[in-house]
Amino acid sequence: MDADSPRPRAGEPRPRCAEATSAALLDAAAARFARDGYEATSVRDIAADAGVNPALIYRYFGSKEKLFVSVVSRDRDPATVIDGPMDELPDRSVTWFHNRPPAIAGEHPLALMLRSAGREGVSDLMRAQVRDTVAALAARLDGPDAELRAAMILALNVGMGALSSIAGVDVLMAAPPDRLRDHLAAAMMPLIDVPDAATTTPQGAEKTTTAESPANP
Amino acid sequence: MDADSPRPRAGEPRPRCAEATSAALLDAAAARFARDGYEATSVRDIAADAGVNPALIYRYFGSKEKLFVSVVSRDRDPATVIDGPMDELPDRSVTWFHNRPPAIAGEHPLALMLRSAGREGVSDLMRAQVRDTVAALAARLDGPDAELRAAMILALNVGMGALSSIAGVDVLMAAPPDRLRDHLAAAMMPLIDVPDAATTTPQGAEKTTTAESPANP
Amino acid sequence: MDADSPRPRAGEPRPRCAEATSAALLDAAAARFARDGYEATSVRDIAADAGVNPALIYRYFGSKEKLFVSVVSRDRDPATVIDGPMDELPDRSVTWFHNRPPAIAGEHPLALMLRSAGREGVSDLMRAQVRDTVAALAARLDGPDAELRAAMILALNVGMGALSSIAGVDVLMAAPPDRLRDHLAAAMMPLIDVPDAATTTPQGAEKTTTAESPANP
Amino acid sequence: MDADSPRPRAGEPRPRCAEATSAALLDAAAARFARDGYEATSVRDIAADAGVNPALIYRYFGSKEKLFVSVVSRDRDPATVIDGPMDELPDRSVTWFHNRPPAIAGEHPLALMLRSAGREGVSDLMRAQVRDTVAALAARLDGPDAELRAAMILALNVGMGALSSIAGVDVLMAAPPDRLRDHLAAAMMPLIDVPDAATTTPQGAEKTTTAESPANP
DNA sequence: GATGAATGAGCTTTCATTCAT
DNA sequence: AATGAATGAAAGCTCATTCAT
Numbered sequence: 026m027d028a029d030s031p032r033p034r035a036g037e038p039r040p041r042c043a044e045a046t047s048a049a050l051l052d053a054a055a056a057r058f059a060r061d062g063y064e065a066t067s068v069r070d071i072a073a074d075a076g077v078n079p080a081l082i083y084r085y086f087g088s089k090e091k092l093f094v095s096v097v098s099r100d101r102d103p104a105t106v107i108d109g110p111m112d113e114l115p116d117r118s119v120t121w122f123h124n125r126p127p128a129i130a131g132e133h134p135l136a137l138m139l140r141s142a143g144r145e146g147v148s149d150l151m152r153a154q155v156r157d158t159v160a161a162l163a164a165r166l167d168g169p170d171a172e173l174r175a176a177m178i179l180a181l182n183v184g185m186g187a188l189s190s191i192a193g194v195d196v197l198m199a200a201p202p203d204r205l206r207d208h209l210a211a212a213m214m215p216l217i218d219v220p221d222a223a224t225t226t227p228q229g230a231e232k233t234t235t236a237e238s239p240a241n242p
Numbered sequence: 243m244d245a246d247s248p249r250p251r252a253g254e255p256r257p258r259c260a261e262a263t264s265a266a267l268l269d270a271a272a273a274r275f276a277r278d279g280y281e282a283t284s285v286r287d288i289a290a291d292a293g294v295n296p297a298l299i300y301r302y303f304g305s306k307e308k309l310f311v312s313v314v315s316r317d318r319d320p321a322t323v324i325d326g327p328m329d330e331l332p333d334r335s336v337t338w339f340h341n342r343p344p345a346i347a348g349e350h351p352l353a354l355m356l357r358s359a360g361r362e363g364v365s366d367l368m369r370a371q372v373r374d375t376v377a378a379l380a381a382r383l384d385g386p387d388a389e390l391r392a393a394m395i396l397a398l399n400v401g402m403g404a405l406s407s408i409a410g411v412d413v414l415m416a417a418p419p420d421r422l423r424d425h426l427a428a429a430m431m432p433l434i435d436v437p438d439a440a441t442t443t444p445q446g447a448e449k450t451t452t453a454e455s456p457a458n459p
Numbered sequence: 460m461d462a463d464s465p466r467p468r469a470g471e472p473r474p475r476c477a478e479a480t481s482a483a484l485l486d487a488a489a490a491r492f493a494r495d496g497y498e499a500t501s502v503r504d505i506a507a508d509a510g511v512n513p514a515l516i517y518r519y520f521g522s523k524e525k526l527f528v529s530v531v532s533r534d535r536d537p538a539t540v541i542d543g544p545m546d547e548l549p550d551r552s553v554t555w556f557h558n559r560p561p562a563i564a565g566e567h568p569l570a571l572m573l574r575s576a577g578r579e580g581v582s583d584l585m586r587a588q589v590r591d592t593v594a595a596l597a598a599r600l601d602g603p604d605a606e607l608r609a610a611m612i613l614a615l616n617v618g619m620g621a622l623s624s625i626a627g628v629d630v631l632m633a634a635p636p637d638r639l640r641d642h643l644a645a646a647m648m649p650l651i652d653v654p655d656a657a658t659t660t661p662q663g664a665e666k667t668t669t670a671e672s673p674a675n676p
Numbered sequence: 677m678d679a680d681s682p683r684p685r686a687g688e689p690r691p692r693c694a695e696a697t698s699a700a701l702l703d704a705a706a707a708r709f710a711r712d713g714y715e716a717t718s719v720r721d722i723a724a725d726a727g728v729n730p731a732l733i734y735r736y737f738g739s740k741e742k743l744f745v746s747v748v749s750r751d752r753d754p755a756t757v758i759d760g761p762m763d764e765l766p767d768r769s770v771t772w773f774h775n776r777p778p779a780i781a782g783e784h785p786l787a788l789m790l791r792s793a794g795r796e797g798v799s800d801l802m803r804a805q806v807r808d809t810v811a812a813l814a815a816r817l818d819g820p821d822a823e824l825r826a827a828m829i830l831a832l833n834v835g836m837g838a839l840s841s842i843a844g845v846d847v848l849m850a851a852p853p854d855r856l857r858d859h860l861a862a863a864m865m866p867l868i869d870v871p872d873a874a875t876t877t878p879q880g881a882e883k884t885t886t887a888e889s890p891a892n893p
Numbered sequence: 894g895a896t897g898a899a900t901g902a903g904c905t906t907t908c909a910t911t912c913a914t
Numbered sequence: 915a916a917t918g919a920a921t922g923a924a925a926g927c928t929c930a931t932t933c934a935t
Binding site for chain 2: 060064065139151152155158159170172173174176177178180181182183184185187188193194196197200204208209211212213215216219222
């Protein structure tokens with residue numbers, strides 16, 4: 026589409042090294058997909074950014090879609106954020122949120138996928154990964170509605186990623202990390218440690234009572 | 243692309259009425275854009291759904307992009323959710339979240355835009371709308387970091403919309419509305435009513451205290 | 460590929476008539492496919508020859524392959540040659556051979572297909588048509604080995620078409636029609652009217668005897 | 677394209693022998709070209725079949741087209757069929773037709789070329805070879821229209837090869853050799869030995885007479 | 894002698910868009 | 915007001931071919 030992108034190095038003629046080339050393609054693809062979405066990114070753009078010929082995308086990845094899968098599968102490590110003490114989850118989120126690899130500029134992998142959900146293969150991959158993450162997170166939560174709460178925790182993370190990277194809400198990125206963490210913790214902790222009353226009081230009964238009529242028609 | 247969409251009415255030969263035609267186009271476009279995203283939706287799909295000739299899109303809207311802008315601008319009413327008592331914001335969010343207009347099927351307008359942010363004009367529009375919403379919300383918030391907190395509140399809403407509509411996390415849509423509201427309130431209230439001491443005192447203890455109140459209203 | 464072809468008319472801007480356009484495309488495609496084969500012919504070539512935009516091929520025919528099918532199916536009329544008295548078959552062959560439409564330059568439709576048998580769909584179509592023709596011709600033949608003889612009659616026609624149009628053996632096209640007919644009749648009649656002896660003498664027995672050992676292992 | 681071909685031997689690591697390598701390439705190319713045609717055959721297919729690197733095709737043959745030329749030029753021996761008594765030509769045709777070299781699987785070299793006549797160089801080669809064959813055959817024929825009759829004899833052979841190998845008319849291959857020969861002789865002899873009166877007398881009667889002799893040898 | 898890396902040109906196809914009626 | 919015809923540009927992808935090792 027356009028060519029206003031960080032061509033890696035224009036002088037050196039790219040060493041004939043398969044590993045370096047495919048890595049460069051992955052980096053360029055990650056940045057383009059994150060910035061413009063799957064459909065709006067052309068293989069020619071990616072190749073130009075990586076400083077190589079578009080045909081190499083097919084040599085190394087087989088297709089544009091497989092390249093996308095490789096991008097979102099690379100370094101996908103929900104455990105990185107999920108593992109560890111749960112009450113430090115907000116801290117890890119902030120850290121992860123601010124210490125992102127340069128290629129995927131501040132983009133949560135899920136946010137990256139959100140905007141690329143047009144194609145079948147992409148949607149399926151995304152759904153699977155989202156569900157895995159929700160399940161993994163829910164497994165770490167005690168109390169009722171673990172899955173619902175896990176989904177909301179993820180929603181908070183994904184929403185912040187989307188807003189900052191896609192919508193360009195710079196107040197999120199520009200905020201001092203500790204302020205970000207404080208408020209994120211304030212919002213996230215009630216979802217992680219549901220207050221005692223919620224589990225001790227006969228809320229389970231209440232919930233069922235209340236929900237029965239409208240929830241499952 | 244495909245044609246499995248609500249063709250308006252096959253019997254009547256569409257009255258030669260500009261207003262009705264452009265309205266039909268807007269409806270069809272909203273549904274398609276929400277379901278498939280901007281790039282994956284073709285003007286021929288939209289026109290076919292509306293039962294009119296694709297050229298009319300250009301007659302009435304000028305371009306596909308302008309049609310998209312018209313769609314996301316129509317009925318955009320952040321005030322609907324923002325207006326009202328702040329401590330009922332979670333309730334309004336849940337209500338709005340569950341009572342969505344039929345055309346934009348269960349899709350938060352922002353989530354709709356998230357996945358369509360490839361093209362320049364679309365991105366710009368979305369950014370503007372997001373910033374307006376953040377600003378409007380921040381204006382209703384007291385205490386420090388109002389804009390940051392507003393962005394996080396929006397992030398929570400957007401994240402939930404994205405997860406449920408794009409990623410298909412059905413636990414969000416299937417949850418009983420009051421459970422959804424309880425947990426959403428638990429997460430959101432600390433961002434709305436930041437406890438006075440939040441900036442000075444060690445917040446871990448405060449936070450729990452603060453969260454208790456909205457969780458059990 | 461190249462553009463050394465009979466652009467239809469360069470002055471008039473092609474009347475906006477669907478029928479004329481698709482006919483022009485069919486003509487151009489027939490000529491190109493006949494001259495260069497299916498694979499070596501590009502849709503750009505065809506469109507350029509027809510003086511229209513390549514996209515119209517897809518508007519009117521759906522794909523390159525479907526265009527090809529349309530070409531070989533158009534005016535395919537084996538009956539034209541087969542119908543009529545069998546002893547005038549050579550005359551009809553010559554007539555048909557010499558009175559071809561200008562677009563398909565001297566090309567037997569089967570010869571046209573012969574060189575385009577790469578793609579699956581093309582091969583299948585061709586096989587079907589060849590078998591139909593053989594069967595139709597065999598039905599008109601009396602005596603033994605009707606199908607084999609029919610195949611050989613077809614082979615003679617196809618071979619002449621291939622040699623003259625593909626291999627450029629101009630002695631076939633340049634020959635006076637009556638000389639062509641005389642020799643063609645000389646070769647073809649023994650296949651059409653197998654001499655009495657062949658059917659009356661105990662050749663059937665002979666044949667079987669001879670053939671038994673090697674023919675069906 | 678696919679890889680369902682006779683990979684030479686997978687155990688031995690191909691000796692670094694130029695002659696063996698180029699021979700392997702020629703064999704693989706002949707099989708592929710015959711089976712799939714020139715355009716549908718890729719140099720990668722050929723190289724994979726031969727078990728070598730595609731670049732070697734360029735080392736040994738210079739280009740895909742030159743490789744094709746080498747294939748069709750190898751063992752081209754029209755004399756094999758043409759040499760010998762003319763009245764045994766049908767027998768030799770049948771023999772040659774049924775005893776084909778294993779590499780060019782059942783494919784008449786001319787039929788092979790017929791379907792590969794797209795590219796310039798290929799067409800030229802084919803035309804030259806066809807003309808040489810016609811000329812050589814015509815030189816063996818007495819009487820009028822020698823070249824025309826030679827072309828028709830060749831057309832019969834080529835047509836049968838094309839029909840059987842390309843169009844899959846199995847009645848030709850499945851026929852008992854002597855039936856094939858009988859009918860082929862019946863059609864071919866009138867072209868070889870043109871009856872003296874053929875040009876002057878009404879030929880219908882003569883023709884039958886002429887044909888009788890070869891049909892029942 | 895042989896190979897993996899890299900390239901440029903071309904292909905079929907789709908799409909937003911405009912023109913003429 | 916509305917439509918079918920036509921177009922230019924670009925997309926994903928494949929292939930023959932060359933380069934460097």
